[in-house]
Amino acid sequence: MSRSTRVGMLAGATALTLTGVSVASPTANATNDELQAQVEQLSARVMELEGRNSDQWMNEQRAEEIRGLVHDVLADADTRASLLQSGMTAGYDRGFRIGSSDGNFMLRLNGQLQTRWNYSYQSGGAGPDGDRHRSGFETTRAKLWFSGHIVNPDWQYVIETGFNDGGGDWGLLDAYIKHNLGNGWSLKAGQFKAPLLREELVDSRYQQAVERSIFNQLLTGGRTTGIALGYEADQFRFVGSYNDGANQAGTRWSQGPGPQATDGSTEYSFTARGELLLSGNWDQFKEFRSAPGEEQGVMIGAAIHVQEDEYGTAFNNEATFVVVTGDVSAKFGGFNLFGAVAYANLDPKEGASNDFWGFVAQGGFHFTDQWEGFLRYEWADLDNIKDLSILTWGVNYYFADHNAKFTADMGYSFNELEILGTNLADGNIAGYRADTDSGQFVVRTQLQLAF
DSSP states (O other): OOHHHHHHHHHHHHHHHHHHHHOOTTTTTOOHHHHHHHHHHHHHHHHHHHHHHHHHHHHHHHHHHHHHHHHHHHHHHHHHHHHHTTTTEEESSSSSEETTSSSSOEEEEEEEEEEEEEEETTTTSSSSTTTSSEEEEEEEEEEEEEEEEEESEEEEEEEEEOSSSSOSSOEEEEEEEEEEEEEEEEEEEEEOOSSSHHHHHHOOOGOOSSSOOOOHHOOOOEEEEEEEEEEEEEEEEEHHHHHHHSTTTTOOTTSSSSTTTTTTTTEEEEEEEEEEEEOGGGGGGSSSOOOOOOOEEEEEEEEEEEEEEETTTTTTTTOEEEEEEEEEEEEEESSSEEEEEEEEEOOOOOOOOOOEEEEEEEEESSSSSSSSEEEEEEEEEEEEEEEEEEEEEEEEEEEEETTEEEEEEEEEEESSOGGGGGGSOOGGGTOOOOOOSEEEEEEEEEEEEOO
16 A cells, blocks of 8 residues: 555544544534544554555465466376376386387386496516506496387387497497297397307396406407397297398498408308206396395307308408307306307418317305405417416495496406407407516406496
């Protein structure tokens, strides 16, 4: 209420009062004190009326605000109801997941981070880089991948991207379409891991040591591009692939094993793997570790890879490359064993062929629900190169299973690692350096978060 309105009300009330006094007592003359008292009474009355009017105004404002809030809440509820009615679901199920309520469309998001510190000491003398001691940090892996199904659960997809192997550009790792054919059969097309060495096929999230063995790096089929036909039953599964060749991810159809885009592709390349489940369940063998209280499980596997390069490529001119491997994995509720053996032959059409074979053996034991110790030994006989011989031991601490895990290990190479100076393997991701003298010692620590 304005000041002029208040003055007007007070003047009017005073006039009425004076008139009333005159009418009531026409013969009496009021004193100044009496008039002052009457004015004060009227002023108090005006203040009371003003307060009531203000309370009413505040009540109306509050009611308007409440009406607006209710409107917003109802609108939000309508939006949520509309989303639910349209079939949207969301939550966490082995990754962040959204999908339709009828189950025909689904997207799952997963991620992985591995931060690593590495120290290498070459006891026999400085390596090619001239430094006996080397140490430092790296983000070895930073990945995001999307998976799910489209139209119905039979049409599945995987797209995995990230920085891998200690840096470099963001790249495409896996990208494939998989269709369920029924009765245990499936067909996959795109870029994926060649079904060869088991150590490679176990995802980096689920390894026991900080990094896979160099034995695995020497013989792995890595990622390739092609098609794969698979079959899975309760105790047996098999996958056969026709592809572009070992470690041929991200290449064009006309690009082969050579370093240039003009190099020819393979004449042919096949990879096949079979696994027999003697006890336990398939899901157990996505990892090497055996968690405390887990049921006993035993699985054996075997695989073969055969490829022939086109004539005129930069890789040994029409060379034939063959890898044969067998492995066994066992779990005993807190204790695990794994072993694999492999043989490889590289036979160029001109020049001498190269044979190499080797094995890796690994075991782990849970001291508590969160602490696990492990031991691994790898060996390989390489033509014209010193034998590979490395012992690795270490511990894992599981903050929250593999989702939050700390790993620390140490490794010792009994022989010089000349092989790391060739095109057959790159030891950097494993933390070792090429050298020409024996006695290399490596310490590695790693913190992993995965979802």
